[in-house]
Amino acid sequence: MNRQQKKEHGGFSRIVYRCIRWSVHLLYPKITVDGAENLPADACIVVGNHAQMNGPICGELYFPGKRTIWCASQMMSLKEAPAYAYRDFWSGKPKRIRWFYKLLSYLIAPISVSIFNNARTIAVYRDSRLITTFKLTIEALRDNTNVIIFPECYEPRNHIVNSFQDKFIDIAKVYYKRTGKTLPFVPMYIAPKLKKLCLGKPVAFNPHKPIEEERRRICEYLMDEITGIAVNLPRHTVVPYANISAKNYPCNIPDEVTST
Numbered sequence: 001m002n003r004q005q006k007k008e009h010g011g012f013s014r015i016v017y018r019c020i021r022w023s024v025h026l027l028y029p030k031i032t033v034d035g036a037e038n039l040p041a042d043a044c045i046v047v048g049n050h051a052q053m054n055g056p057i058c059g060e061l062y063f064p065g066k067r068t069i070w071c072a073s074q075m076m077s078l079k080e081a082p083a084y085a086y087r088d089f090w091s092g093k094p095k096r097i098r099w100f101y102k103l104l105s106y107l108i109a110p111i112s113v114s115i116f117n118n119a120r121t122i123a124v125y126r127d128s129r130l131i132t133t134f135k136l137t138i139e140a141l142r143d144n145t146n147v148i149i150f151p152e153c154y155e156p157r158n159h160i161v162n163s164f165q166d167k168f169i170d171i172a173k174v175y176y177k178r179t180g181k182t183l184p185f186v187p188m189y190i191a192p193k194l195k196k197l198c199l200g201k202p203v204a205f206n207p208h209k210p211i212e213e214e215r216r217r218i219c220e221y222l223m224d225e226i227t228g229i230a231v232n233l234p235r236h237t238v239v240p241y242a243n244i245s246a247k248n249y250p251c252n253i254p255d256e257v258t259s260t
Contacts, residue, residue: 017118020111024057029192031062035199039065040184043141044202045171047222048188049161050150051239055190058197059148060119066145070133070168071121081109089243122147137171138178147171148188151219152241159250160189160230161223162241166215172205173214182207185218187225191252193236200225 048055059069074084082105090101122136137147152162172183184202203221230252237249
């Protein structure tokens with residue numbers, strides 16, 4: 001959180017956040033980290049599957065070392081949070097109960113604003129303020145703070161991960177211009193059912209290639225690596241990006257594979 005955000009969210013909000021964080025830390029299962037040796041010595045971008053709220057929770061509570069997490073700016077605004085939460089989390093619910101989730105989206109808005117404005121986050125804007133997102137991200141990286149991003153969208157890719165929005169790769173282009181360093185991207189798979197956070201081998205941005213090519217190459221690598229990490233773990237239920245019924249959650253090893 002930057003200085004301006006701290007001014008806008010006072011002591012009471014921070015107290016609420018600390019109480020919520022303490023409660024979540026107490027109740028949420030202890031997560032073990034595999035592959036921490038894959039983190040570069042310098043700061044990097046860590047890219048993971050969202051696993052609904054599990055990704056941000058694991059990133060905040062259990063990711064090793066200094067880190068900050070990209071967060072949708074709407075979830076940090078009392079005015080914008082209800083509509084965003086309903087659209088992103090619950091719009092797929094059956095029509096007969098959507099009224100309940102619309103109400104819930106307003107009830108959770110103050111909690112959302114308290115959490116995301118006091119946790120280690122960087123607001124992600126989708127308008128002219130995107131320059132602020134990039135500026136704060138570069139500052140964090142230069143301060144040797146790893147930046148965690150969950151870039152899935154609603155377009156399915158496979159049974160493990162959805163396709164990635166790819167513009168976050170542009171951070172590496174700006175970072176190279178500012179520092180002369182190539183930025184690594186580290187794949188991360190969150191497996192709540194196994195109580196694991198798994199880190200894979202990094203891929204480095206190539207500043208001498210067209211940005212469109214690098215977006216495609218790096219995102220393909222990250223999605224494939226996250227999938228590979230998942231399918232090589234013991235059989236478990238995958239928590240998908242979409243907020244669907246738990247009975248429809250996929251397995252990391254499809255039934256047709258285990259039956260052959």
